[in-house]
Amino acid sequence: MIRSKNVREIECYTFENEIEADIQLVFECLNDDEHVLKWNSLIIENISEVPKDEIKVGSTYISRQKFEKKVFEAKATYTKYTPPYKVAVETDTKEGISRTEYTLKEFDEGTILQVRVTLLPSNWYYKILTNLMKWSFKFIYDDQFKSFIDYVYDVQYERDVRG
Template sequence: MKEIHCYKFETEINSDINLVFECLNKDKHVLKWNTQIIENLYDGHEDDLKEGSTFITRQKIGKKVYELQGSYTKYNPPYHAKVETETKEGVSRTEYILEEIPDGTKFIVKVTLVPSNWFYMVVTNILKWSFKYIYDDQFNNFIEYVYQLEYERN
């Protein structure tokens, strides 16, 4: 089935690209700004991540806890990471693109889904507008967290 573009977030963060990537990638930070992730369990050590690394993520959405197998399909710190998970709905891909700019970091997130069947294709196309409300909150939390951490370190 065809990949469906579900969500895109793009902003400029007035912080160093290495700090932005650290806050995005290290669980000691992620667990402070992402209200959905309970924990990530890596095959190996978190510091040894590379393209092809796998992990299990436990997330709480609403009152339900989900356990998903994930893998890094792209990993080029601090510029690019792409994570893929597979569920009954299909293959979900989240791509993070960071670019150095004069005042800090351009930060882009893209979320797509390759539906597993026609039913999930229809449901995703109908409901993809709602992804914005879930993800915007998380990434606005992320930006606030980056600025707070930068303030504390200076």
């Protein structure tokens, strides 16, 4: 896809929250599809070309997502993969290159989750559109990550109860 050289990456969304749970559990719930499909209402399925224990930088998968009544499909590529600390995924669509980066950091009471979503628009039209609409990303993503945090606590509770 041809890209305009004068279009810069746009930060569309950031999120940070402390989660009182072990970093391994937070990473598992964030990265394993068996968990992701339970907390992320936008994702229908992720079709991976490799088993989860063989994921590395350059690994790809097809992500099928539903937003309102429309289903989108995109090929995603891992651009960073350092479990349990960092995962970055990139998709290339007609709108541009979308990047989502998750960073996990340990602290005394648990894990800090940081999320950053950016778009490198494919042209000036998508640059203008993204700048006009990026405020709406907060409403979409905040719900997903609040659901994620609740889900982590539910999984942690279930495991604590089962011993």
